[in-house]
Amino acid sequence: MTKVITRFAPSPTGVLHIGSVRTALYSWLYARQNNGKFILRIEDTDKERSKKEFEDNIIDGLNWLGLTHDEFFRQSDRSVFYKEKIIELIAKGAVYVSKEEPKEPGGRAEVIRFKNPNRVVTFEDVVRGDISFDTTELGDFVIAKDFDTPLYHFAVVVDDFEMGVTHVIRGDDAISNTPRQILIQEALGAPRPIYTHLPMILAPDKSKLSKRHGALAVTEYHEEGYLPEAILNFVALMGWNPGNDQEIISLEEMVKLFTLPKVQKSAAVFNIDKLKWLNKHYMKLLSADRAGEEILTRFPPMLQTKAHSDVKVFEKVVPVILDHISVFGEVRALAEAGEYGYFFEDPAYAPEKLLWKDEPEPMLAAEKLQKILALIVDIDNAFFTPETIKTAIWDYATEAGRGSVLWPMRYALSGREKSPDPFMLANILGKEATLRRITHAIELLRA
RNA sequence: GGCCCUAUCGUCUAACGGUUAGGACGAAAGCUUUUCAAGCUUUAAACCGGGGUUCGAUUCCCCGUAGGGUCACCA
Numbered sequence: 001m002t003k004v005i006t007r008f009a010p011s012p013t014g015v016l017h018i019g020s021v022r023t024a025l026y027s028w029l030y031a032r033q034n035n036g037k038f039i040l041r042i043e044d045t046d047k048e049r050s051k052k053e054f055e056d057n058i059i060d061g062l063n064w065l066g067l068t069h070d071e072f073f074r075q076s077d078r079s080v081f082y083k084e085k086i087i088e089l090i091a092k093g094a095v096y097v098s099k100e101e102p103k104e105p106g107g108r109a110e111v112i113r114f115k116n117p118n119r120v121v122t123f124e125d126v127v128r129g130d131i132s133f134d135t136t137e138l139g140d141f142v143i144a145k146d147f148d149t150p151l152y153h154f155a156v157v158v159d160d161f162e163m164g165v166t167h168v169i170r171g172d173d174a175i176s177n178t179p180r181q182i183l184i185q186e187a188l189g190a191p192r193p194i195y196t197h198l199p200m201i202l203a204p205d206k207s208k209l210s211k212r213h214g215a216l217a218v219t220e221y222h223e224e225g226y227l228p229e230a231i232l233n234f235v236a237l238m239g240w241n242p243g244n245d246q247e248i249i250s251l252e253e254m255v256k257l258f259t260l261p262k263v264q265k266s267a268a269v270f271n272i273d274k275l276k277w278l279n280k281h282y283m284k285l286l287s288a289d290r291a292g293e294e295i296l297t298r299f300p301p302m303l304q305t306k307a308h309s310d311v312k313v314f315e316k317v318v319p320v321i322l323d324h325i326s327v328f329g330e331v332r333a334l335a336e337a338g339e340y341g342y343f344f345e346d347p348a349y350a351p352e353k354l355l356w357k358d359e360p361e362p363m364l365a366a367e368k369l370q371k372i373l374a375l376i377v378d379i380d381n382a383f384f385t386p387e388t389i390k391t392a393i394w395d396y397a398t399e400a401g402r403g404s405v406l407w408p409m410r411y412a413l414s415g416r417e418k419s420p421d422p423f424m425l426a427n428i429l430g431k432e433a434t435l436r437r438i439t440h441a442i443e444l445l446r447a
Numbered sequence: 448g449g450c451c452c453u454a455u456c457g458u459c460u461a462a463c464g465g466u467u468a469g470g471a472c473g474a475a476a477g478c479u480u481u482u483c484a485a486g487c488u489u490u491a492a493a494c495c496g497g498g499g500u501u502c503g504a505u506u507c508c509c510c511g512u513a514g515g516g517u518c519a520c521c522a
Contacts, residue, residue, distance in 0.1 A: 009522095010522090011521085013521080013522070044522095045521090045522080100520095107520055108520060125452095131451070132451090138518090142519080146520095151519090151520075151521085151522090152522045155522095172451095172515090173516055173517075174516095174517095174522090175451065175452070175516070176517045197452085199453080200515070200516075202514095204458080206515085234459095237471090243461085244461085245469080245470045247472090265452080267453075267515065267516095268460090269457095270458090270459095271472065274458075274471080276472090280485095320484090324485085356481075357481095397481085402480065402481055403481045403482095410482070416483090417482065417483080418482055419482070419483070420484085421482085421483090422481080423480090
């Protein structure tokens with residue numbers, strides 16, 4: 001049995017986006033699960049539109065995701081091979097140099113055309129079955145501008161042939177390219193690879209995925225704080241499933257479970273909410289150190305300084321922050337909105353905010369806080385945990401009315417409408433700051 | 448327009464002739480220590496339409512309809 005060889009062959013005319021990632025992933029998976037070879041081939045025969053920065057972006061994206069390739073090629077390095085094949089085909093009479101009037105400005109007076117045998121080509125697609133095209137309408141199509149400038153269709157066929165590609169896995173926008181590539185293959189005497197055309201991934205409005213519709217470059221997802229595991233898991237599920245209800249699938253599991261024939265026939269719509277859900281799942285699996293690092297780099301400089309000078313507090317804050325976000329990038333906006341400041345600095349607030357909605361009496365609120373103070377002041381600093389604090393206060397709160405006790409306490413500690421619960425807060429802040437903030441609140445209420 | 452492809456909840460999907468059409472995201476409701484988040488429980492939500500084939504069609508066939516792809520000296 002011949003070794004499986006797949007390839008991912010992007011043209012560097014744009015960034016690596018979600019759709020391409022899925023194509024790359026499926027090709028990669030298929031090669032890996034068959035102990036085959038995965039080739040990355042940059043198709044830059046269009047010198048005008050190909051850009052090095054896009055090539056870099058594609059390579060960076062794939063590396064970040066861990067979709068490593070076994071071999072790398074760049075078509076612009078391979079003109080000699082194409083030239084050789086053109087000459088060979090001319091000798092065979094399958095291709096000819098055509099002298100003609102340029103149809104467009106900038107067109108050439110001489111191009112190289114393929115002599116179309118004008119017949120029906122049928123090929124088997126792994127996900128769609130037999131597909132037939134009458135190639136007559138293609139005419140004698142151009143395969144190269146000149147001997148040194150091959151066009152896409154020709155370069156693809158020559159490369160797949162020479163690189164021994166056994167399985168072509170690509171987007172279904174290439175489906176109508178297939179017949180003419182088969183024609184070239186046959187002229188070359190090349191074996192026909194097994195074709196698998198993947199359905200498109202659409203934007204939420206069902207239009208073609210584009211940057212305007214929230215489809216970012218993979219590198220941008222990286223910057224926003226998405227995890228590679230989440231991206232991979234997400235794209236794997238767009239167009240494929242393991243055959244059961246499993247939704248969380250690691251790359252290693254995919255290698256075992258993936259099957260080409262189970263790939264979906266119809267297009268899928270990109271669903272950012274599901275991606276976020278997956279990302280949150282994978283974020284929870286991160287080590288505290290790693291999560292802390294991701295969060296810290298997204299703090300504004302001032303907050304970073306505070307976090308550095310109060311590492312103990314920051315370490316306790318990390319899981320709390322993690323609990324409220326789906327993507328690390330959210331930290332930036334939250335921090336700027338003042339969501340985290342109170343962890344490190346006593347908050348300022350209007351005193352009436354301390355009042356519970358069902359008990360708007362400053363003196364009563366002050367009384368409650370005073371009682372809390374008395375209940376926690378004797379807890380040993382070393383045992384100032386959410387559990388002990390809760391135990392100390394709980395019975396009293398239940399008796400006096402939880403809202404009337406816990407709301408002022410929480411507000412005194414955070415100065416915010418929304419925050420973690422007061423016991424967690426007290427633990428994060430530490431005993432000293434907790435006592436100080438509650439005392440301050442009492443003063444405000446009595447003023 | 449020609450050619451090609453596709454069609455199950457809002458979205459991702461399961462079902463491979465017989466099911467109360469299942470799961471997940473999202474949504475709604477409830478519970479969970481006062482707020483928020485998380486978590487748990489529950490609910491609403493789909494077979495594009497019409498013909499066949501068959502004892503029986505979401506499933507097979509045909510025709511519509513809708514959507515997408517492609518028709519370069521781009522890839």
